[in-house]
Amino acid sequence: MKLLIPFAFLLTSPAFADVPVARDVLFQGTMQLQVDLRDVKQGIFRIHQTIPVSGPGPMVLLYPKWKPGNHSPSGQIENLAGLKLSAGGKPVTWRRDPIDMFAFHVDVPAGATEIEAEFQYLSPQKGGAGGRRVFGPSMANLQWESVSLYPAGYYVHNVPVRASATYPAGWTGFTALRGQQRGTTVTYDQVPYDILVDSPVYAGAYTKQVQLDPQVTFDIVADSPWQTAITPEQVALHKTLVQQADKLFGTRHYDHYDFLVALSDYQSGDGLEHHRSSENTLDADLLTDWDANLYDHYVVAHEYTHSWNGKFRRPADLWTPDYNQPMRDSLLWVYEGQTQFWGDVLSARSGLWSKQAYLDFLANVVARYSEGMPGVTWRPVQDTTSQPIITDHGPGGAWPSWFRSADYYRNGELFWIEADATIRKLTNGKKSMDDFAKLFFGVEPGQWDHELTYRFDDVAAALNQIAPYDWAGFLRSRLDSTDPAINRRTVEAAGYRLVFGDKPTDSSKKQLAKAKVDDFYYSVGLNLSKQGEIKDVLWDGPAFRAGIRPTETVLAVNDAAYDADAMARAITDAKRGAGPIRLVVKSDDRYRDVTIDYRGGLRYPRLEKIGTGEGALDRLLAPR
Numbered sequence: 001m002k003l004l005i006p007f008a009f010l011l012t013s014p015a016f017a018d019v020p021v022a023r024d025v026l027f028q029g030t031m032q033l034q035v036d037l038r039d040v041k042q043g044i045f046r047i048h049q050t051i052p053v054s055g056p057g058p059m060v061l062l063y064p065k066w067k068p069g070n071h072s073p074s075g076q077i078e079n080l081a082g083l084k085l086s087a088g089g090k091p092v093t094w095r096r097d098p099i100d101m102f103a104f105h106v107d108v109p110a111g112a113t114e115i116e117a118e119f120q121y122l123s124p125q126k127g128g129a130g131g132r133r134v135f136g137p138s139m140a141n142l143q144w145e146s147v148s149l150y151p152a153g154y155y156v157h158n159v160p161v162r163a164s165a166t167y168p169a170g171w172t173g174f175t176a177l178r179g180q181q182r183g184t185t186v187t188y189d190q191v192p193y194d195i196l197v198d199s200p201v202y203a204g205a206y207t208k209q210v211q212l213d214p215q216v217t218f219d220i221v222a223d224s225p226w227q228t229a230i231t232p233e234q235v236a237l238h239k240t241l242v243q244q245a246d247k248l249f250g251t252r253h254y255d256h257y258d259f260l261v262a263l264s265d266y267q268s269g270d271g272l273e274h275h276r277s278s279e280n281t282l283d284a285d286l287l288t289d290w291d292a293n294l295y296d297h298y299v300v301a302h303e304y305t306h307s308w309n310g311k312f313r314r315p316a317d318l319w320t321p322d323y324n325q326p327m328r329d330s331l332l333w334v335y336e337g338q339t340q341f342w343g344d345v346l347s348a349r350s351g352l353w354s355k356q357a358y359l360d361f362l363a364n365v366v367a368r369y370s371e372g373m374p375g376v377t378w379r380p381v382q383d384t385t386s387q388p389i390i391t392d393h394g395p396g397g398a399w400p401s402w403f404r405s406a407d408y409y410r411n412g413e414l415f416w417i418e419a420d421a422t423i424r425k426l427t428n429g430k431k432s433m434d435d436f437a438k439l440f441f442g443v444e445p446g447q448w449d450h451e452l453t454y455r456f457d458d459v460a461a462a463l464n465q466i467a468p469y470d471w472a473g474f475l476r477s478r479l480d481s482t483d484p485a486i487n488r489r490t491v492e493a494a495g496y497r498l499v500f501g502d503k504p505t506d507s508s509k510k511q512l513a514k515a516k517v518d519d520f521y522y523s524v525g526l527n528l529s530k531q532g533e534i535k536d537v538l539w540d541g542p543a544f545r546a547g548i549r550p551t552e553t554v555l556a557v558n559d560a561a562y563d564a565d566a567m568a569r570a571i572t573d574a575k576r577g578a579g580p581i582r583l584v585v586k587s588d589d590r591y592r593d594v595t596i597d598y599r600g601g602l603r604y605p606r607l608e609k610i611g612t613g614e615g616a617l618d619r620l621l622a623p624r
């Protein structure tokens, strides 16, 4: 009986019965979507939408809930307001589904041929609660799924839509869509709804477009005109990135590609992949203070790789016919992990990162997963693929080194570095992960209209085609492992070992300066702000064992006011035999003395070459 009650509820609940499941049938007619972006002062998108209907009776309009690329139910329904429906000029009432907050029930009146919808998308005024700030005085990030409804019951690829956007005077909008401009309104070519959603717009007052290749442009939108100043050297690096990706994959899965890059200190950060464009909001000074932003140079290479890995080739359980069926994230260690791997490799091959910068940043990754992330001991990488759904794509918890994070990215990257070294060893250097990239991603040249899905066994089979081996066992033993030591071995297989010195690498110094972080993570187990606020405490590290928690503030170190030099001196003195490290810590409005008994000195990770001659990683990073 206990089982029968929910079953009976399912059968009788109108909420479940009434939302039609997506079917692979053609939607009759074309949706019209008009978005007005002229309210730059208050950041309000005003939307008018027309949805054809095939007759009277019940209908459900959906607001996209599961956003592609977020792998999570991150649609911001809380920002949709002012919804009014009508047919033939007469109001039509709607009723929100009592269980699915993203579904609106409508009774289409007799004689109606279309439903008109008016509503607004209220961009958050600051990032944080309510999602990303996407609309400011000098730029907007128009994500079509945020400003549109679609009819339930159809594959989104079968719903044609003609969208237009009216921009403030003087603004330029960049997108993978093509269209006609009249006045300040651009009417985009009719496309299936999924392609519209996959083609966001960055629009703004201060823009620049650079041609990297006959098919590829680099489109910049910035807070201020001078921030669009891309140098010839920066253009050359991104041209090389496009060439290196061609050599790697052998095909392109787009008719044209727009790198969409917004540079802003006000808009919320953004990093989303698409078939035919990137979508990245980075710091306003990315181009004008290029060297200080060294770490972020890989980001566009990562997003570009997704055109092949993630957009064209898609995990079968992640692919959904519409945006309201749940996605499953079990293969994100390929989708994101191998994209991280190739994005970083392409950064090194193109010169966006020097080889040394690549090695310096990789050292941080190896250190993190071999001793800086004790959560490895209970939570395997496979389980971290649940992270986007558990935390709605945000960071999770106060103790990230114990809870873990979206580690399928960079912990996954390590497994692919080891896979590359393993293929080279098995084939006496004749084959590598480059061969896998061509075999797995380089098929169906020019195809971008549909996704080619895959399962775990397809990945193992493709690896087997390159070099016969127990690849399923190789992958499973790493994905399901709770032994931190396996992560150290990944780079050792590729010819480098993790070591610690008393100074950060040059690349890490730039990254820490940019992030304004004082790094004592691998010594006392703390990351702090310049003001001594504790950002992160290494689980079970020396500071943790002394009872320190994140958000507290270190006011003094060995009787001196806190700064990075005072902390470094105290750690070094303790190693030389002075007493333990003494801190004054402020916690809310309470003060207390804390003693950390740590004698190991300053420790910062770097990679050291094993032996002489070229190792697997050296060969992997060499430009093609």
Ligand SMILES: [Zn+2]
Binding pocket: 273, 302, 306, 336, 339
């Ligand atoms: Zn990614």
